[in-house]
Amino acid sequence: SETTIAVDLPERRYDIVIGEDLLATAGERLAAALPRARYAVVSDSNVAALHLAPLKASLERQGSFLGSAVVAPGEATKCFPVLAKLCETLLDLGVERGDCVIAFGGGVVGDLGGFAASILRRGVRVVQMPTTLLAQVDSAIGGKTGIDTKQGKNLIGTFHQPSLVLADVAVLSTLSEREFRAGYAEVAKYGLLGDEPFFAWLEQNWGDVFSGHDGKRRHAVETSARAKAEVVVADEREESGRRALLNLGHTFGHALEAFAGYSDRLLHGEAIAIGMRLAFTYSVEHGLCPPEDAVRVEKHFAAVGLPTEIAAIPGDKPTTGELLRLMAQDKKVKGGKLALVLARGIGQAFVEDDVAMDRLTEFLKKEC
């Protein structure tokens, strides 16, 4: 059994298919969705070792497997040298205009593989097969691709919508608990930004979402993927501001990640969990949000084991000044004002593009 979510964009319509054990039938599904294409799989060595065999066998049965390109795991892989080598490997595998790249991995593989597909032979199709919780609910949907440079993360890239997203929730069982929990922060984000009933459901059911019991993990992935897809359809290229709501917790979070050097010290999801709690506390302190809602956020993150305090970052902590500088770098400050996603309550996020830096300074002094 599976669920299909249609993503209807002006120049492309594609499906997100979410289910269990989709790898073994991927070949047939792809043959139906993209007739005549052949497939080159991009993956990282962790995912390839654990999950490539059934996918490869399924593509081979269709006679459509060109081969695989396996990159090293980790954020450092999202760089020009690896991209260049990957493009040449894909050409060596024989990828032609009508063929397709399958990005089979977490967000790193999705961003890198999607970028390679978008420039290879002036653009070939890409199918996203996300294998982390974060990728299934966020990065595989929406068509953003990219790599990092010394100037910052994701500054080079393209918009390249996938032709299909196949999310097999069964592969999440091999994910480390820490990676799963970090991805869960993005799941909770969808509830916090626009869906209070979903957040309430997560408060009741997070244990089964984590254990994979009773189809509840799948329900969480589906609800999140649908929320992401809706925002992408409303604002594909981040022009109307609708997509900006997805940045709940991210302006604080990106600054904390940058402070920790994008290392294992603080995963993206851990950083945005702290960031979301900060956004709610800031909203309460400015009379925008009932205090009980901020308490719920904090309690839920604490229950699942996500950090909520800057003090929870292992090692040295950022000073107020350092954090402000990093926040100002992440989001352009215009005339001493910064845009932040705040909340009128759980499920009621909004963009406040007029946050004065001195107010933020006062707030962060209490948090750092």
Ligand code: NAD
């Ligand atoms: P990741 O791709 O580095 O994966 C995390 C770790 O889990 C890696 O070590 C990987 O090898 C391993 N892994 C993946 N699937 C596994 C599985 N099923 N079992 C066991 N191990 C597995 O990290 P991520 O959190 O998935 O993605 C982070 C990246 O996503 C960042 O580079 C970020 O910039 C990007 N991102 C992109 C978008 C977008 O819209 N394009 C959105 C959010 C994040």
Ligand code: ZN
């Ligand atoms: Zn995020």
